[in-house]
Structure formats: C-alpha cells, structure tokens
Amino acid sequence: MSQFLLRRGSPDEEFPDLSRNHTWMGRILTAAMYRRQFHRCTHSGVLFDDVIRPGLEEPGDWCSPASVGCVAGDAESYILFCDFFDRVIEAHHGHKITSQTPESDFNCNNLKGGEDLDRSYAVRCEVSVVRGVEGFCFPTHCSRGERRELLTLARRALQRLEEEDLPGRLHLLEDLNQDQQRELDFDPPSDSQLRIGVARDWPDARGVWSVGFCSGCTKYLC
Template sequence: MEYPKFTQEHKSLMAKYLTKDVFESLKDKQTENGFTILDVVNSGVQNPDSGIGAYAGDKESYTTFGEFFDPIIKEYHGFTKEDTHQTNLNPDDLQAVNPDPDNEFIVSTRIRVGRNLDKFPLGPAISDTQRKEIQTTVTDALNSLNGEFKGQYYSLDDLSDEDRDTLIKDHFLFKEGDRFLETAGLNRNWPKNRGIFHNTDKTFLVWVNEEDQLRIISMQKGGDIKEVFTRLINAIKHLEKTMAFSFSKHLGYITSCPTNLGTAMRASVHIAVPKLAEDMDRFKEITDKYHLQIRGTDGEHSKSTGGVYDISNKRRLGVTEVQCVQDMYDGVVELIKIEKSL
C-alpha cells in the first residue's frame, strides 16, 4: 500500500490531514468489512477539488482510522474526540410560530435527516446483497405506515416511464451520484435495490440506498417550519419501532460523509429575498450570524432564480436537532425583517 500522490490542486481536509506519518500508522489496518485507509480517501485522491475528500465505509471506520478522521471532524465541526453529541427530537422545545403566514417570502420548507441501519456497513462498503436486504427491511417498515404517512414505494429497478416523469416533475427522483460519490464507491450496482417512497400528500418522502441508506424528508409549501419538523420526528419514531439506526454517543447518527455526522439534519427553506440579495455581503453577514448556508434555488453549486435562495443550517454535530431548526428559523425571521425594511 503506497502513500497517495498529491498535487497542488489537492486542497481538501483529507489531503491536509493524511500526512505520511498518519498513513504509515494506518496503512495496515482495516475494519471488519475490509475497509482500508485507501478506500476512505479514494474519492479525495481522485477528485483534487474535493472539500472533505473522505468517506467512512462503516461505523468502525471512525475509530479504526480515528487518527485521520478526528482532526477532520474537529476542523469542520469544531468538535473534539473528547466531546459527546447531544440529541433532542422533541418538537415542543422548538419556538417557531410561522414567520410568514401570508406566504410572501417563504416558498417551501424541507427538513431531512440521514440514517443508516445498525449492523450494516455504510454505502461505500456495502454489498449488493446487503443493499437488497436493507431495501426489504425499509420498505416493509414504510409500507406498514398509516394515516398521513401512508403511501407508495417506487423501486428504481422497475419504475414505469409515467412514474419516473411524475417523480422528476415533483423534484423527488434522485439521480445517480456525482463523481465524488462514484469514486467513494456509492454508485456501485446502480440503480439496483434503490428507490423512493412518498405519502399520498407528497409531504413525507424517503430515499432508500442513496448516499445514506435512508434520507427521511418532511416538506410542504409555505413557512410552517414547526409543522414540518413535527411530521419528520413523528415519522422517525414510527420507523424506529422496527429498525435500529447506527448511532454513537460520541458522533451521534453515523453517516458515510463526516459532514453529516451528529444530527445528520438539513433544515431548509426556499425564500425570496431579491432586495437583500443585491447586497450579498449583508446577506452573508446575517446567515453567518445564525450558522446558516446560502445555496441557489436548485441547491449546492446552483444560481438563484427570481431572488429565491435555499437557506439551511450549517451546524450538525455537537448541537441538537431542535437547535439546528431553531438556527434556521431565527435566521429566516431576521431575513424577512430586513427584506421588508428595504
């Protein structure tokens, strides 16, 4: 096993922290799933423009290769190996009256979490047989849901053209992963044993075997953030009755990408702030104050359409789920206040 060749273009946290000494210390180790340090860093080695450049193959990766992962997690999350993650899934603790009851600014609200099943490897190390077993377990749980969660599962293997067109039109259908996920091993056997579930009202959605084994999503038009959060938590509670999710006291919910550790939550709104957007420095000053991220209308690396931006929480590890959503809510209240004043 040879030390990877890095160029001046390699600016990722992986390239920063995979020193020759760290590599020598870890090169002979592997997890019980056979995942090695070269597997962990392959995406970042192949893609010099990566931001992080490292993916875990299983829960064990974070301890077996802790000498490498710990400083990355510390720099990205401000979270040390001595810290303990706290979780709070109680919607009653969220202070969030609808900040836009007349729907003047908030187009839609969407909150999602990533989850992976305990006792299984993560996506980069999983076999197709294991992925099939996960799909069966998850779809059995989803098909047993009733009330507002009752819906239908669509397997990517056998989607009809009509269903595919409908899911694309609703912005539900996830595509094959990009080159970063490809080189992390997450696109293997595409599209086998992957799919999408949504309820009748299209306010509750689950992606199965995308980057994480489950992406659980609550969404709706308008700005009732608390209602969206409450639906998500209720769905998680239902699913936890039949499935155990991978979790550690130190890192919270375990995900393949270290940026999602902790709550694995992204709480976001699409919000129209065309006047404020003319002064991006001020816009960014507000979002930075509330630990928020600005994206274009269609997400990361996209541009805004009609002054509409995707605003979401930046912090995930070392803060609770309620804090993640509260950050987003408080920031949105401030953005609306400033937009009204301009």
Template sequence: MWKIRPPVEYAMEAKYRPFLESLVPLDPITLLKVKRRSPEEEFPSLDGNRTVMASVLTLGMYKRQYNRATDSGVMFDDIIRPGLEDPGQSSGPVSVGCVAGDAQSYILFCHFFDRIIEAHQGYNMSGNQESDFNYDNLKGGDDFDREYTLGCEVRVSRCVEDFSFPTHCSRGERRQLHSLAKKVFGQMGEELPGALVSLGDLHQSMLGEGLTVETATDIRIKTGVARDWPDSRAAWINKEGNLVVWINVEDHLQLVSARRDSNIKEAFESACIHLQKLEALYRESRHSFIWKQHLGWVVSSPAMVGTGLKASVHLQLRHLPLHKRLGNILERLRLHMDTTGSRGVFKISNAQTIGFTEVEFVQMLVDGVKLLTAMERALEEPEGSIDHLVPAQK
C-alpha cells in the first residue's frame, strides 16, 4: 500500500519513455564484459598494506566506485592497483598507493581521490589552486652554505589533454605523444637549444651531473607504466646538459633541472622558462597541459597534483638527523627528508605539491634548508641547542 501518493502516469510519457531512455548515454562500464562478482567478493585484502590508499579505502567506498568507468575504460581496480602490487614496508616512507588512468578519473572517482589528496598532502580539497612561475619572486636560493649543500633539483610533471596517462594509454597513444613531442621540441628554437634522444639510444654520458637515465623499474612494470619499454620513450636534453625532459615515463612530460652547486634559484628559473615555453607550444598544437581549478595541474599521481613540482636540496647533516624533534620540525616547515642510502647526505624536498604556488613551495624549501643548516651548526657546538630555532607550529 502506498504511503505517499503514487506517481502520475501520463499516456504520452509512458509511450515515449523507452525511446527517451535509449538516448541517454550508457556508462562505459556497461559496455565492458568484465567477469566480476559482487563488490564484497572483489574487495581486495588490505591486511598489512601501508599505503595511503589502504588507510582511506573502505568496503562502502569500494562499492560506490565499483560500477563506474571513465570514457577510456579506466575502472576503480585500475586506480588502486599500484598499492596492491606494492603494499609498502613496515618502515620507511608511505606511498600513495594509487594512480589515475586519465584526467577523467579525478572527476569520476573524486570521492576517493579527494580523500587521498587530503590524507597524503594535508590539504582541504574545498579550495582552489593557483600557479606562479615568476621566478623573480623567489628570495634567496643562490646563497646556501656550500659546506652543507651538495646539489639541488627541480622536477615538474605535466600531462597533455586528450590522452590517457602512462598506466592506461594504448601503444598508439604513446606513439602519438612521442610524435607530438618531436614536433614541439623541434620548435624550441635557438633561444632554448637542445636535442631529443630516444631512450633506447640514451647513455649516461649524455646527461649532466645529477641526472640519471630512467629505467623500467619493477613497480613501473607491475603497474603498466613500463609496457613496451622503451618504445616511444625519449628525453630532450638542453645544450648545457643540466636540464632534461622525460617523455612518456612517469607522466607525459617530466622536466628535471639539476645543479651540483646547489643554486636552486638558477635551477628553478631554468625550469620555469622551459616549462612556460613548452606550455605555449603545446597549446599552439591544440594539446594544452591539463589544468583543473580545484586540482591545479593534473598528473597521474595524486601525490603530485596541484603544481606537479618537487624541489629538493641535498644537505649534509651529522647531528640533526639524530635529534628527537626532527620529525616535528620538518612537519612545521612542510618539508620531507629522504634518508634512503644517505651516508650523511639527506634529500630535503617540499612535502606537498598542492595548496601553494610553485614559487611559494620553492621559497619554503629555501627558507627551510637555511634553518636546518643553522640547526646543524648549533648542534656542532658543545652543549649545542636548537630550541631557540624551532619554528612555530604551521
């Protein structure tokens, strides 16, 4: 028995409803003949999984995303595959554990990706992202203490409109991206001279100090990024050899500007100039870099959206890494310290990539490295203390 009034049936509406419903676009997943059982039966085992993905994903969230697919066929299981293939170790850095297959993934699976970005980067997804490549706004970065700083790097990722990301793109898409890169880099001109080299022909000797040849790592193979390696992968290297743009590796493009003299101001300036030139040329080719107002520059990893920028300085430290307050200090500075294979040299980088502009992130790194250097000097003194140097809570 109806508890509310039954819906009114109109004769013409009833007659034409089947036709009207036939015009509604089908969700792409209804066109896929995937042999799957219920979400409860397909839900992955997350026991012992240390990724951010595992900390966010619940059965309810999985069920909500289960019957969805992007126009290019990316399903939710494709999104979480990296965290299942590499669940992380009991110690060491925690990986994000997921990757987008295309730009639409961030829209269709936004409930999941927004939580991932908030958990991994400590950023409230209700805001809008801004971009700033005016390197003249950066204060310092060319005045580090060379006794402690041993090198620096600025790494920026970009993806191109109308193409799936490396984990999901077809062989033809990857080759088309390679052809597009040949066209664009051929137009760089004499003002920004360089050479485009296929990855199969690239040797370490062609790269400057601080740059290494990209390889098909185990995790890239497991997640599909390294399919057909090194087919349609390439590197554009500038004349000086201290800047390289990787094509079809982690993202469609990844620019790396490295210096051995720790002058991150120069490294950032070079990255900005080349990046803005590339953006203009790709836009002229009707393939702009992907930008969304609430996400900023969209790339395959949610750990890199916003600016797509990771700036880092190699810092030689003996006393500070042993200090009990180091973790809290880094958190307040919004910095990350990589201790892998350090031997007393630690890679200091921005912990976030979203929520601030490119210039602001590099400025945080510059100011943070100077403060960490001052702390190291203070601890070298007998009975040295850093209490007076600890920054206020962020």
C-alpha cells in the first residue's frame, strides 16, 4: 500500500507548487488543508497525495474550463478527505452540499425528454451511468485481483438478466479484434484515463454487455 512505500518529508516540504495550476484542486487546496490531510490514509491505502496527483500531472490551462484535478480512490476517500472534496464538489457543480439525499427513482418510465430530438442533427442519444460497488476500491485505485473479482460478479448478475427480460451477451475486450470493437462503438482509453489509473492493465478484466451485436446496439461497459 502507498503508506508503506513512500518516504516523505514534512507536509511543508511536500506541499506542491500550485502557482501555475488551473484545476479546481489547485484553486482550493491550501497549505493548511494539506497539513490536515497529509498523514491520513484510507483502509485500502489511499493517501491524500494520490487524490491530488491527477491535477499535478495535468495542471490545465488558464484559458480553458477548469478540470476537477483530483480523484477518489475509494468510497472512504470522500469521508476521510471530506473538507477538501466537499469544497471541490461545490465549486465544480456550483451549489452547496447539504445533508439531504436525493430520492432514488429507477423506474425508466419516469424519464423525461428526448422525444423532440431533431433527427436531422441528432443521430442517436447515449446515456452513461457509473456506479461503485460496495466493498471494492474505485477503478483509480483497485488492484488487478479486485477488478477480476468485479468482472466475475458482473458476469453472474448479467446471466440473471439474460435469464429474465434482457437477453444479451458479455464480450471480453481481450477476446475482441479491432473490427469487433469498432462494431461495438468502443473507444480505447484516453490519455486522461491512463494517467489517473482507470485504464491500468488494459484490457484485462474488461467487458461489454451488448443487446444485439450490431451497429447502434445497446451496450454496457463492465
């Protein structure tokens, strides 16, 4: 884990140079905040330096929209480093964080909008939903073993869908050639995904669940 491998100085010696950093992380992080977070570590080994590293490696540009500049390695990161993450989330989304939790609604019949798309300009509409799995680190921090275990869990869950009302097929990326990946409209990982660790060991333990293996098919990335 990170806390066993890094040989670090004091918080003042390790505080990063943010003078030319244009991310939300760089705008919000102060030396006092860094000192408070410096010795903290989540149970899975996420240090505060792991959280802010993306913004240090990609500091942004003053004439471009500010990127977030930080990542959470696991769910505990949002709790342990909350005084930092809360400020970044408020700045990025433009509203104050409250104790109220939005009411969940997973009924697809309640979705609104999209019926008035002008097909002269819009060929298709894609919706992306990303969720973490309790007990596992996020992709920015998880190990190969965790990722493979998650793929096994996803395979079991998708098999149940296939037995019920959503027939489809799980395609492992390592088994697909380039033509098949193009047919599934699947893009390789971006430079940003590679830098923050989301695409480590690509394409090991990655898959796509598709409903119909053809152009324009419905797909779900594992």
